[in-house]
Amino acid sequence: MPSGKQAASAPFTPLDFQLVLLRRMADHNPGPVEDARHTLGVSIADMREANKRWQAMIRSPPHRARTPASRYRSVLGAPETVLTRKVGDLECEAWLWPVPLWPDLRFEALLAPNGSTVWNEWLIRAPEAEGPDLRTLEGLTPWSCTVDEAARAFPPARPLEGTAPTRWGLTFTAPDEKGVRREVVAEFTWGLLQRLTVR
CATH class of the missing domain: 1.10.10 (Arc Repressor Mutant, subunit A)
Known part of the structure; x- marks a missing residue:
């Protein structure tokens, strides 16, 4: 470089x-x-x-002076995929780009209805990729899942305020390999699981 x-x-x-x-x-x-x-x-x-x-x-x-959306286009090129997502009553565009380090993931920029403001920017599972089979705490290893995958696997997951921009947290209960349910805090960076704290 x-x-x-x-x-x-x-x-x-x-x-x-x-x-x-x-x-x-x-x-x-x-x-x-x-x-x-x-x-x-x-x-x-x-x-x-x-x-x-x-x-x-x-x-x-x-x-x-440039919009975040145009910044991502200038760095990553045209999105590989453009999807429509519902946010409440609003329809928004989601721009997805491949990330070679994580072939089954995509970097997503979720645009506000004005088409220039970026409401969210993180890694998600690629639309055609199969997600992880999350059943127990042992499956929650670093980089194994995204925020939405963990939230769907262990409802009701409660969001936590991130410690810095691009960071998210979830708290939920999940069974360990013996079936004992434990309360955990999952920490994510750019939408990808980084570490798990069992309370």
């Missing part, structure tokens, strides 16, 4: 965006992130540089 001044002026690529996702996940779950980094053939410095460039890009005046 480019470095220094060259990196600052180089186009921000889909690979760079994957590194931004990983950088946030590393705070909670460094093991899988380290494996993914080796798969991509990048260094820790590359990951930090990509995140630094992303933060600078979304905060700089020229980029702040």
Whole structure:
């Protein structure tokens, strides 16, 4: 990857965006992130540089003038899939892009009805992919499921306020392998499960 001044002026690529996702996940779950980094053939410095460039890009005046939707298009290209989702009484567009690190997932940007504001941005299961069979706590391993999959598997799940942007939490009860129901807190980054705390 480019470095220094060259990196600052180089186009921000889909690979760079994957590194931004990983950088946030590393705070909670460094093991899988380290494996993914080796798969991509990048260094820790590359990951930090990509995140630094992303933060600078979304905060700089020229980029702040652009809508989040157009920013994602400029980095990821045209969406692979555009779906219509109902949010209450409103119909919204969901833009989906492939993420090579997670072939069965897609990055989704959920647009407000005005078509420019992004209401939500996270990883979801690809429409054609089969989701995990979540029955017990043992199935809730890092990166095994998305927010909506965990919520559907263990109702009623209660959302928790995230500790930072791009983070979500759920609390619910789920049986362990012996059938004993336990209360848990599941923490997600960019919509993907990172860690589980059993209370």
